[in-house]
Amino acid sequence: MIRGLIFDFDGLILDTELPDYESWKEIYEAHGGALPFSVWSECIGATKFSFDPFDNLASQVATPLDREEVRERRMRRYLEMIEAQAVLPGVEAAIADAHRLGLKIGLASSSRRDWVVGHLTRLGLHAHFDTIQTADDVTHTKPHPELYLAALDALGLQPKEAIAIEDSPVGIRAANNAGIFCVAIPNALTRQLPIDHADLRLDSLAELPLERLLALVEETRG
Numbered sequence: 612m613i614r615g616l617i618f619d620f621d622g623l624i625l626d627t628e629l630p631d632y633e634s635w636k637e638i639y640e641a642h643g644g645a646l647p648f649s650v651w652s653e654c655i656g657a658t659k660f661s662f663d664p665f666d667n668l669a670s671q672v673a674t675p676l677d678r679e680e681v682r683e684r685r686m687r688r689y690l691e692m693i694e695a696q697a698v699l700p701g702v703e704a705a706i707a708d709a710h711r712l713g714l715k716i717g718l719a720s721s722s723r724r725d726w727v728v729g730h731l732t733r734l735g736l737h738a739h740f741d742t743i744q745t746a747d748d749v750t751h752t753k754p755h756p757e758l759y760l761a762a763l764d765a766l767g768l769q770p771k772e773a774i775a776i777e778d779s780p781v782g783i784r785a786a787n788n789a790g791i792f793c794v795a796i797p798n799a800l801t802r803q804l805p806i807d808h809a810d811l812r813l814d815s816l817a818e819l820p821l822e823r824l825l826a827l828v829e830e831t832r833g
Contacts, residue, residue, distance in 0.1 A: 613825050614772040615715035615741075616705070617762045617791070620727050622778040622798045624702050624718075625734065629799050630692030635664050638685050644671035652804055698734055699798070701816025705776075706739050708821035717742045717762040719775070719785075721752035742766055753781045756789035763789070774828055776816070783809045792828055 622628040632651050639646040650662065669676050709716050716739060720727050724745040731737040742765035749757040763773060775786035775793045778801045786793035787808060795809030796816055806812065811831055813819065819827065 612772065613714070613774055613828060615717060615766050615768045615774075616709050617717040617719050617759060617766075617773055617775050617786075618702075618740075619775075619777045619779075619782045620718060620720035620730075621722055622801060623776060623782075623796060624699060624736070625693070625730055626696050626699055626798050627693050627730075628778075628801070630689055630696070632800060634685050634689040634692060637688060638681060639668055639671070642668060642672050642676075644668050648800070648803065652800075693730075698736070699796075699816070701796075701818070703736075705816050705821050705824075706736070710739070712821065712825075715741050715766045715768065717744070717766050717773075719744045719753075719758040719762045721746050721758065721781075723747055753785035754788060756785055759785055759789035759791055763791070774825075777809070780804050780806055780808070792832060794824070794828070 618624060632646075632648070635651070636646045646664070646667070650667070665676065665678055665681065668681070706716060718727070718740050720743075722745060724743070724747040727743060727745050728737060731740070731743075742762055744758050744761045744765065746752050749761055751757045759775060763770060766773070770790035771792075773791050775782075775789070775791040776796060777783045777786055777793055778796055778798050780801070783793050783795055783806055792810045795806045795812045796814075797804070797806055797812070811828065813824075
């Protein structure tokens with residue numbers, strides 16, 4: 612029986628992923644460079660990756676980069692884009708339904724705690740979570756299962772009693788590795804990536820009421 616939901620944050624509750632890419636893409640174009648999505652895609656959902664956008668941009672331009680100026684300009688634009696974003700469709704309804712059904716609600720994110728909690732507080736969602744596990748709370752981030760295992764422990768749940776809701780291949784793999792049934796809700800970027808390893812895929816959390824989603828999960832698990 613499902614007794615809890617564990618949400619990802621970036622790209623699932625708030626679309627921070629498209630602004631991240633688009634803000635860097637604007638910087639590249641302003642310097643006469645290009646940042647194809649195929650290059651950027653390895654960054655999505657991960658905190659450690661080999662691609663360095665500064666080094667990549669520097670390799671494309673003839674003049675030296677003022678990295679600090681680029682960093683500040685890019686971050687201003689990134690935050691401006693994020694603050695214009697609304698909570699993604701179906702998230703607030705799913706949280707409200709989970710409370711009504713007596714389910715525990717957790718969050719597992721590879722981002723920093725101040726980033727996650729700051730945005731949740733701004734959006735009026737922070738108080739709805741029974742536990743919030745972030746990169747600051749673990750040794751290994753996704754795709755390692757530690758974040759999900761920490762969330763399960765804090766909620767007092769077994770893997771079979773929870774559903775993970777994710778948007779990226781890396782996050783889905785983390786849920787898989789923790790033995791948790793994973794529902795993929797891809798966003799504008801991650802729907803272009805392979806997410807076949809999710810147990811169930813929906814286009815949006817608004818696609819089904821939570822009670823119907825829970826029933827579908829039980830049907831899928833057999």
